[in-house]
Amino acid sequence: xxxxxxxxxxxxxxxxxxxxxxxxxxxxxxxxxxxxxxxxxxxxxxxxxxxxxxxxxxxxxxxxxxxxxxxxxxxxxxxxxxxxxxxxxxxxxxxxxxxxxxxxxxxxxxxxxxxxxxxxxxxxxxxxxxxxxxxxxxxxxxxxxxxxxxxxxxxxxxxxxxxxxxxxxxxxxxxxxxxxxxxxxxxxxxxxxxxxxxxxxxxxxxxxxxxxxxxxxxxxxxxxxxxxxxxxxxxxxxxxxxxxxxxxxxxx
Amino acid sequence: xxxxxxxxxxxxxxxxxxxxxxxxxxxxxxxxxxxxxxxxxxxxxxxxxxxxxxxxxxxxxxxxxxxxxxxxxxxxxxxxxxxxxxxxxxxxxxxxxxxxxxxxxxxxxxxxxxxxxxxxxxxxxxxxxxxxxxxxxxxxxxxxxxxxxxxxxxxxxxxxxxxxxxxxxxxxxxxxxxxxxxxxxxxxxxxxxxxxxxxxxxxxxxxxxxxxxxxxxxxxxxxxxxxxxxxxxxxxxxxxxxxxxxxxxxxxxxxxxxxxxxxxxxxxxxxxxxxxxxxxxxxxxxxxxxxxxxxxxxxxxxxxxxxxxx
Numbered sequence: 001x002x003x004x005x006x007x008x009x010x011x012x013x014x015x016x017x018x019x020x021x022x023x024x025x026x027x028x029x030x031x032x033x034x035x036x037x038x039x040x041x042x043x044x045x046x047x048x049x050x051x052x053x054x055x056x057x058x059x060x061x062x063x064x065x066x067x068x069x070x071x072x073x074x075x076x077x078x079x080x081x082x083x084x085x086x087x088x089x090x091x092x093x094x095x096x097x098x099x100x101x102x103x104x105x106x107x108x109x110x111x112x113x114x115x116x117x118x119x120x121x122x123x124x125x126x127x128x129x130x131x132x133x134x135x136x137x138x139x140x141x142x143x144x145x146x147x148x149x150x151x152x153x154x155x156x157x158x159x160x161x162x163x164x165x166x167x168x169x170x171x172x173x174x175x176x177x178x179x180x181x182x183x184x185x186x187x188x189x190x191x192x193x194x195x196x197x198x199x200x201x202x203x204x205x206x207x208x209x210x211x212x213x214x215x216x217x218x219x220x221x222x223x224x225x226x227x228x229x230x231x232x233x234x235x236x237x238x239x240x241x242x243x244x245x246x247x248x249x250x251x252x
Numbered sequence: 253x254x255x256x257x258x259x260x261x262x263x264x265x266x267x268x269x270x271x272x273x274x275x276x277x278x279x280x281x282x283x284x285x286x287x288x289x290x291x292x293x294x295x296x297x298x299x300x301x302x303x304x305x306x307x308x309x310x311x312x313x314x315x316x317x318x319x320x321x322x323x324x325x326x327x328x329x330x331x332x333x334x335x336x337x338x339x340x341x342x343x344x345x346x347x348x349x350x351x352x353x354x355x356x357x358x359x360x361x362x363x364x365x366x367x368x369x370x371x372x373x374x375x376x377x378x379x380x381x382x383x384x385x386x387x388x389x390x391x392x393x394x395x396x397x398x399x400x401x402x403x404x405x406x407x408x409x410x411x412x413x414x415x416x417x418x419x420x421x422x423x424x425x426x427x428x429x430x431x432x433x434x435x436x437x438x439x440x441x442x443x444x445x446x447x448x449x450x451x452x453x454x455x456x457x458x459x460x461x462x463x464x465x466x467x468x469x470x471x472x473x474x475x476x477x478x479x480x481x482x483x484x485x486x487x488x489x490x491x492x493x494x495x496x497x498x499x500x501x502x503x504x505x506x507x508x509x510x511x512x513x514x515x516x517x518x519x520x521x522x523x524x525x526x527x528x529x530x531x532x533x534x535x536x537x538x539x540x541x542x543x544x545x546x547x548x549x550x551x552x553x554x555x556x557x558x559x560x561x562x
Contacts (some may be wrong), residue, residue: 054445080447092442094435105435106446108428114448115456117429124428167446 004068007032007171007201008053008084013062015048015225022048024225026062030171030218035193035202037212040222041245046205047089049222050175053203054079054086067170081109083170089179091156095149099140099159102148103131106166131166138162138192154185161192172196174204178211190215213237221245259505259548267411276403277475282515283414284472289495289507290421291464296493297502298425299457300437301351304359305366306465306492308346309339311484312369313466314473318385319378321474328391328400332413332470339466340459342369347458351451363486370484384480388473406475413471417464422504424460433457494532498539500546509548 008030015023023045030036038046051057053064055076064072066084074082094102107127108114116123135144138158143151148159157177164172177193178186190211193202197215206212212219213233221228221236223245229236236242270279288310295301313335321331350361373379380386392399393409400406424430436443436450444450473479482488491514499510514532521528543550 056441056444075449076444077447077449080445085447086445088441088445092439092445094438094442096438097431097434101431105431105443108431109447111428113428114432115429115453117424117427117456117460119427120423121426121428121431124431163446 005031007067008203009065010049010053011063011065013049013052013064014060015045015052015057016060022225023052023059026222026225026227028220028227030201030203032201033197033199034217035197035204035215037216037219038203038205038222039207039209039212039219040228043224044222045225046222047175048225050086050173050205054084054173056086080167080169083167084173085164085167085169085171086173087160087164087175087177089175091153091160093148093151093156093159093163096147098145098147099135099151100128100131100144102159103134103163103166104128106163107131109167134162134166135159137165139188154181154188157181157185157189158192161189161196165196169200171201171203174202174206176205176207178206178208186211259509259551263505263508271404271407276407278515278519280403280407280410280475281472282512283410284468284475285492285495285515286508286511287414287417287471288465288468289492289499289511290418290504291461291468292492293496293501293504293507294421294424294464295457295461296496297506298430298437299433299454301454301458302355302359302493303350303362303458303461303489304493305346305362305364305369305486305489306461307484307486307488308366308369309343309462309465310469310472310488310492311373311479311481312342313339313469314479314483315373315379315385316466317470317473318388318479321391322385322388323378327395328393328474332467332474335470335473336463336466339469340463343459343462343466344455347455347462351454351458363489366484366486366489370481370486373481373484379479379481382481384478385473386478388477388479390474390477400474410471410475413467417467418504418508421464424457425504429453429456494536496546498535498546500549500552503546503548503552506546506548510546513547 006029010026010028013023013026026049038049040046048057052059055074063070066082071079094105097105104124104127107130108124113123132144135141138161140155140158143155148156151159177189181189186208193215216233218231219233219236220230221242228245229239229242292303292306295303316335316338317331320326320334321328346362346365350358353361374381390400400409432448432453436453440450469483495510495514496507498513499508500506517531518528521531539546545553
């Protein structure tokens with residue numbers, strides 16, 4: 001059977017918090033090997049969507065399929081093991097582990113020795129070469145032995161991507177990868193995302209419009225928990241409802 | 253690292269000659285508490301789980317030991333094994349429920365379980381109620397080959413048990429499993445997003461910690477020849493927190509130092525009566541305010557900064 005075109009699909013995704021509907025009947029279809037952006041004004045439900053897709057929150061209604069397989073009820077860790085790996089809005093590193101160890105924790109998972117409390121951690125040394133390759137790929141070679149807590153913010157985001165890549169996920173969900181970064185870092189991370197997206201799928205929430213315009217193949221616009229428009233940047237940016245949503249809430 | 257290693261070597265040398273300079277019973281008691289504090293620190297320092305009921309494992313293992321050796325007349329080795337197994341089983345049951353919650357709620361659930369165990373021990377027929385289990389005979393070890401009536405002989409047995417427990421904790425911390433534990437401690441959500449079922453790792457750590465606390469408790473019952481309500485009480489749960497904090501969380505040797513300080517104080521200030529508790533409280537406040545990393549933690553930092561300066 002040929003690989004399906006759609007890698008991730010959500011149907012009628014809804015999340016209610018005690019009377020407040022954060023996400024309402026959202027349909028989402030992400031095509032394989034594309035970069036798909038989820039945008040919208042603050043409070044539009046983007047991060048909630050992410051949490052639902054990775055089951056860090058349970059949906060009130062709706063179904064989610066990854067590679068044609070339903071994952072609506074799977075645990076967050078199980079979803080990650082299937083190859084759908086997410087990042088977080090605030091940089092997510094392990095502050096007291098070194099840069100190399102951060103990446104190695106991800107590499108270690110697939111071996112299945114992670115419950116082996118009676119073995120020396122020297123058995124992990126064989127992952128060091130691969131870990132250092134990944135560390136180098138994101139430009140952090142000089143910091144490999146530094147505890148992650150001591151990295152500047154932009155470097156932490158790069159480390160986070162290296163850690164995610166260590167899992168060789170089929171699909172990455174990036175929650176505001178550019179948040180809090182300076183111009184230089186934005187360029188570097190954008191280039192990194194483009195590189196890693198060559199043979200995988202990326203779904204990202206992002207506020208920086210020039211990054212979204214530059215990177216995305218498809219954009220889904222959310223407002224008040226509902227899908228407002230979908231399509232390539234050129235189409236979406238001219239959509240009257242989108243302009244109104246942005247102008248209406250952003251500058252009104 | 254080097255600072256900790258130097259401290260370790262000095263302490264080991266001191267431990268080998270100690271029974272010729274200090275009262276062996278006191279030393280053995282201190283070693284049991286040191287192991288108990290290390291077991292507690294495995295959870296708090298390396299998984300970030302604050303248990304407020306660890307005395308239940310320490311104390312229940314003493315009763316298991318006492319019952320197996322006194323009522324059933326079996327060998328002390330079996331008594332210790334029963335203590336470890338009993339504590340581990342209790343850890344599996346209470347841990348499975350407690351790890352579903354975090355922070356203060358986790359602490360409160362462990363405290364509640366410990367209180368249940370405490371009142372169970374007052375009421376149950378085989379614990380001796382208020383009296384505890386008294387006069388547990390000191391039987392020889394290794395099928396009669398190793399008599400333990402001599403306190404100095406027993407001291408080396410207890411030292412060996414302590415080193416075994418300490419080595420086990422060291423290995424757990426520096427194992428593939430230990431790496432995942434530290435990742436979960438640092439950022440649980442991220443560990444989950446990498447595909448780790450955090451709860452299972454926490455539960456295994458909890459059971460291991462309970463089993464080691466049980467090893468300490470059973471050994472203490474062997475040394476002092478009684479199992480007592482004090483060892484399952486909430487005060488004991490608090491005391492182990494104090495020991496770990498005074499020595500330094502997240503340093504593997506810190507709790508050992510902390511336990512020796514606290515036990516020494518209780519021993520030599522016994523004349524001060526209940527005032528020992530007041531002094532303990534004052535020390536606790538000073539340590540938390542001024543030496544947040546505990547004595548060993550601060551010492552390690554001082555050593556490191558001196559080295560990088562020189």
